[in-house]
Amino acid sequence: xxxxxxxxxxxxxxxxxxxxxxxxxxxxxxxxxxxxxxxxxxxxxxxxxxxxxxxxxxxxxxxxxxxxxxxxxxxxxxxxxxxxxxxxxxxxxxxxxxxxxxxxxxxxxxxxxxxxxxxxxxxxxxxxxxxxxxxxxxxxxxxxxxxxxxxxxxxxxxxxxxxxxxxxxxxxxxxxxxxxxxxxxxxxxxxxxxxxxxxxxxxxxxxxxxxxxxxxxxxxxxxxxxxxxxxxxxxxxxxxxxxxxxxxxxxxxxxxxxxxxxxxxxxxxxxxxxxxxxxxxxxxxxxxxxxxxxxxxxxxxxxxxxxxxxxxxxxxxxxxxx
Numbered sequence: 001x002x003x004x005x006x007x008x009x010x011x012x013x014x015x016x017x018x019x020x021x022x023x024x025x026x027x028x029x030x031x032x033x034x035x036x037x038x039x040x041x042x043x044x045x046x047x048x049x050x051x052x053x054x055x056x057x058x059x060x061x062x063x064x065x066x067x068x069x070x071x072x073x074x075x076x077x078x079x080x081x082x083x084x085x086x087x088x089x090x091x092x093x094x095x096x097x098x099x100x101x102x103x104x105x106x107x108x109x110x111x112x113x114x115x116x117x118x119x120x121x122x123x124x125x126x127x128x129x130x131x132x133x134x135x136x137x138x139x140x141x142x143x144x145x146x147x148x149x150x151x152x153x154x155x156x157x158x159x160x161x162x163x164x165x166x167x168x169x170x171x172x173x174x175x176x177x178x179x180x181x182x183x184x185x186x187x188x189x190x191x192x193x194x195x196x197x198x199x200x201x202x203x204x205x206x207x208x209x210x211x212x213x214x215x216x217x218x219x220x221x222x223x224x225x226x227x228x229x230x231x232x233x234x235x236x237x238x239x240x241x242x243x244x245x246x247x248x249x250x251x252x253x254x255x256x257x258x259x260x261x262x263x264x265x266x267x268x269x270x271x272x273x274x275x276x277x278x279x280x281x282x283x284x285x286x287x288x289x290x291x292x293x294x295x296x297x298x299x300x301x302x303x304x305x306x307x308x309x310x311x312x313x314x315x316x317x318x319x320x321x322x
Contacts, residue, residue, distance in 0.1 A: 011075035011161055013318040015169065016149070018047045018081065019193050020272075021062065023069050024314040027302060032176075032319075034301050037311045040065045049195075049213065050081035052148045063156045077162040079169040079317045080149060082190075082197045083211035085141045086115045089257075090124070091133040105138065117142040125205060137205060139165070164320065166190065166313050167199040167209055170270045173299070173316035175204055179292050184265040186292070187250065190313070191271035191279055193232035196242070198249045200257070200264070207257060212245045214238055235275040235282075242279075243286055250287070266290045272310040 010029075015022045023038040040061055046054045066072050090113055096104050101124060105113065109120065122140040129135070146163060153160045171188055174180045182203045190197040195213040199206050214233040235242070254263050267289050269280045284291045299307040299315055307315060 010318065011077045012069075012071050012158075013077055013079075013314050015079045015166060015314045015317060016047065016081065017166075017192055017272075018042070018049065018195075019044070021065055022311055022314045023065065023071075024311055024318055025069075026315075026318045029319060032299060032315070034299065034307050034311075034315060034318075036069070037301075037307060037314070038065070038069050039310070040068075047081075049211065050084035051145055052152065055148060055152055059152050059155050062152060062158075066156045066158065072157050073159070075159045075161045076153060077164075077317060077320065078149065078153070078160060079164055079166040079313065080141075080146075081211070082165045082167045082199060082209045083195075083213075084145050085139065085165055085209065086120075087199075087206055087209050088113070088115070088138045088140075089127070089207070090136050090138045091130070092136055094129060094132055094134050096134075101136075105136075109140075113138070115140050119143045121146055127205070137207070162320070164317070165206075165209070167197060167206055169317035169320070170313040171199070171201055171204070171206070171268065171316070172319050173294065173312055174268055174292060176316075176319045177294060177298055179294070180204070180268075185253075185262055186266055186268050187246075187253075187264040187289075188268040188270070189246070189283070191269065191273040191276050193273060195233075196245075196271075198246065200249075200253050201268075202262070208253070210249055212242075214241075232273055232275070235273070235279050239282065243283075246283070246287070264289060266292050268292050270309065270312055276309075 010026045013024045019042050021040045024034060025036040027033040027035040042061060046058050052058055092104060120140040121143045122138055125137040127135040127137055150160050167188055170190060180186060186201040188199045188201060194215040195211060197211050199209040250264060254260060267284060269291060280291055294312060296306060299312060301307060
């Protein structure tokens with residue numbers, strides 16, 4: 001008697017942005033096949049720079065998503081905007097044992113380790129030993145903001161099983177497709193309707209992230225209409241401002257983080273801005289850096305159709321191991 005194959009059950013994958021929620025259901029990771037995708041536009045001001053400003057309206061919108069996508073009661077893994085987070089290198093005395101590391105950092109937060117919010121939740125990643133110190137990468141986010149996302153999901157009968165930053169999810173797709181290596185330095189630019197998020201990666205680790213807002217959102221009312229949907233900033237009108245901010249990010253990485261020894265080798269550009277292709281061409285030309293792109297045919301639906309680029313971050317979220 002032949003054994004029947006056991007179908008892998010993946011959670012549902014959701015990415016929250018200031019202006020939308022995106023959904024992906026995977027059929028398989030290897031080969032990579034996407035079963036379903038979906039998107040719900042969010043009115044301006046409901047989420048602002050990653051923070052939920054109107055939980056009641058977001059809950060109503062997410063509840064509609066649950067019904068339309070038929071995901072009630074499902075386990076979900078989500079990615080949230082990098083704009084709420086802090087990524088920072090932290091030196092720790094080498095004599096601190098591993099089981100006391102988080103306790104040590106908890107004590108040092110607000111003392112020797114400064115972050116722009118109180119009561120963070122955090123994780124650490126070991127980088128390297130330097131003399132009497134061990135260098136760690138600190139990932140921190142406000143606990144109240146994270147709890148708000150979890151609360152909204154539980155309110156609509158979803159079961160959150162994991163949260164991560166959108167930049168990690170976006171980069172993972174390039175990593176799993178063998179488009180990046182562990183010796184080059186990458187600047188990942190995620191271009192959204194309201195701003196751009198810049199994250200530096202080296203050896204597949206994000207070394208810092210910076211959000212550059214380009215629009216000021218207006219508060220959304222309970223009864224919203226199309227006029228309140230976020231209109232994207234214009235690349236041409238804001239080009240000088242954009243390149244100035246990106247140049248600051250590149251200079252910070254070269255002279256502050258790398259002490260003059262490292263520069264970026266390539267761009268990875270993602271996002272849903274309608275002028276994204278124009279931005280990619282102008283940026284690679286202006287900064288004289290190559291662009292790494294996902295080849296056609298690598299991210300497909302069951303019937304072989306291309307998955308639109310706007311869902312690549314959500315697909316990358318789905319590639320995270322259990």
